[in-house]
Structure formats: C-alpha cells, structure tokens
Amino acid sequence: MDINNLKEKQEIKNYKELCKLLDCKVSAGDSKKSQLKELERYVKYHKEGNKFIIDEIYKDIKEKQDNRKNNKGKSADYIDDLQLRLLGEFLTKGKGSNLTIGKSVLLRDTGLVNSNYSYCKKRQEKLATYLDIDKETIYDYYNSVDSMVVNNLERALKNLSNEKIIALDMTTIICKNKLVTLEYKHETYIDEFDEEIERITPVANADIVYEEVTEKEHEIILRVEGELLDQMEVKRVTDLFATGKIKEYYDRCYFEIRKELPDFNFYFKAYKITYNYDRIINKLNEYGYDDWLKDIETQCKYIINEGVQDKIISNARNRKIRKDKEYENVIGGIKPNEKHGCRLNDKYIDKYNNISHNVIDLNAKNIKKNVKQTKITYEQNIKS
Structure with missing residues (x-):
C-alpha cells in the first residue's frame, strides 16, 4: 500500500480510484474491509457517498490490531462476500425483476462448490471408489457439508430479503x-x-x-x-x-x-427470486462499487471458496475431537455398526481434504467423466 499519492483534504471519486492511487488491487467483501482497515493505520478519512475524503495523514503509523480472537465462534466469515457475490449475480441478469434458479446451480455460481459437487453427490459410491476412500466417509462428508453450504447460501439470501433487496420463495x-x-x-x-x-x-x-x-x-x-x-x-x-x-x-x-x-x-x-434492481445498485454503492467488474466477481468467488474449504475442515476437526472424546475410555474398540465411526479414523481429516480438493476447490479438474466410468465391485463397495 503506497500512500505517497495521498494528501490531506484530498477528494477521491470512488473506491476503484482509491485503489489506483494506493497501487493496490480492487478487492471485495472481507478483503476490501481488511484493505480499508489497513489504510486507517496511515490516514484518517471519511466518506461522502462513494467519495473518500482524506482528513489527516498520520506522522506515525498506527499499530496493527489482531481481531481474530473476536471472530471465535463466528458461523462463517465469508457470508458478507457471499451476499456481495449474489448482488453481482442479480445485477448481471439485467433489469428483469424475476429469476428462477436451481439450488445446485446457485451453489456453483457463487463459488460455494465446484461443478463436480452435485454430480458426485448423486454417485457417492463411485466417488468413493474413484478417490479410494471408504464410502462411510463420503456419506459423512456429503451429509455434513451439504447442509452447511445450503445454510450459508440461504442465510445470505435471507439477509438480502430482510433488506427488501429481494423477495425469496422456494419452488x-x-x-x-x-x-x-x-x-x-x-x-x-x-x-x-x-x-x-x-x-x-x-x-x-x-x-x-x-x-x-x-x-x-x-x-x-x-x-x-x-x-x-x-x-x-x-x-x-x-x-x-x-x-x-x-x-x-x-x-x-x-x-x-x-x-x-x-x-x-x-x-x-x-x-424463485424477485429482485429490486435499483436497490441492488444502491447496496453495491454501499459496498463501495459504482460498477461490477469481472475481476471483482472472480475474486469474490475465490474468497468464498477458500472460506468454505477452511470451514469444512474446521467443522470436521471439531466432530473428530468430540468422537475421540466419546471413545477415550471405551475398551474393546468401535462398537458394531457405530454411527459416524469413520470419524475415529486417524486419516479422517486427510480424507476430508481430499474430497474437498475434488468437489469444492474451484481449481479442481473436472472428474465427472472419470467418476461416471468408475465400476463398483462388491469388494470395493464394502471397502473400509
């Protein structure tokens, strides 16, 4: 961040112009918030609409604060980015005020999952064989992750509904x-x-x-x-x-x-979404965007995707800790037909990482054809 181009009482047209002066990348959501928080170490500013007004340039740079402890227990740090991505999605559809879109399509388009996710969800035993992972862990993964990503999506949609930017119905x-x-x-x-x-x-x-x-x-x-x-x-x-x-x-x-x-x-x-185009524009202006650029859309998707992957592993670790604690004084090993017994496996987290790499990560290769062509034998089906 280069503040040499800033001066006191300077009026800067918008966020994009500010980034140009600071020689930094135009960002979205939480990345943008962090960027502006970093700027506050160097200058005092206020906003008038989309304008940034530089009030004072500090002689001494303020100490950087670590707010991570305040985020403990937060359900998902990327919900704000998800709302921003949804606004961009609606904006690109134009001024028509109605949109009907499948749940799996919206999960993919927002970056919560990749294009392999829904396809492999319907072919979990084939996916287990293809990845050489026991089917119980695959079942556990989809049972846990599917509810998480859908809840994230619907929470973001309901937040926008509460602000009367959209009206939301299921069909x-x-x-x-x-x-x-x-x-x-x-x-x-x-x-x-x-x-x-x-x-x-x-x-x-x-x-x-x-x-x-x-x-x-x-x-x-x-x-x-x-x-x-x-x-x-x-x-x-x-x-x-x-x-x-x-x-x-x-x-x-x-x-x-x-x-x-x-x-x-x-x-x-x-x-089934009815949206108010003018309120979308106003909300994007609140975020500091007077236009919606393709690079912002892409960056937003990757921020969401990385956040989802982190949350999946964080939740999996917590589930394993609870399961390990449940069994710490048990003699004789895992009970027959133990529910969620796969969580006791030492490689449980590694397996989750492998699955996420294939069905969540936006950089994953397309595995649909390989999964489709995978044959399941009886022995593979009962693999542990």
Missing part, C-alpha cells in the same frame, strides 16, 4: 419431454409366406422443457416421496445421505412418478 421445477411432432415410419418387408407386408412405426419428436410444478404434479410428487420414505424405513430424506441410498431413493421416485406423469424426466428444488 419445484419439473423437466419434461414435450411432444412436438408425431410421424410415422413406413417399412416394407416379406413375411414367412412370401407376402409383402408394410410395417408402420410411430416416431415421436420431443423438446426438453422446464416448467414450474403444478398443484396436481406437486401432490403426486409429495405422495410418492412420502411412500418411498416409508418403504425404505427412514423418517427424513437427509437420513438417506448417511446410508448412501439417496440415489436409489430418487431413482425409485422417478420410476413411480412416471407411472402417473408419462412425460416426466426429473425434478429439482429451485429459488
């Missing part, structure tokens, strides 16, 4: 095959009696369409989901993550739904 989207044309293919062949026979085969041409669920469709989906939970003897869908049966559950749901909705492909939960 269900169905993917359907919509019939476009029905043609008939005519073929002539000779039968066993040497007679000429014309065979007519119907050929359907369909488009893939995504539509918000109707009341009748919602009733069918809800009934089938409930019946399958009873048949699989679990109370909640989240319980299926712990047993690795989430894919089986949805495969069976789709099969049953198609009996009543023949054009049905699949469905997913989505956020």
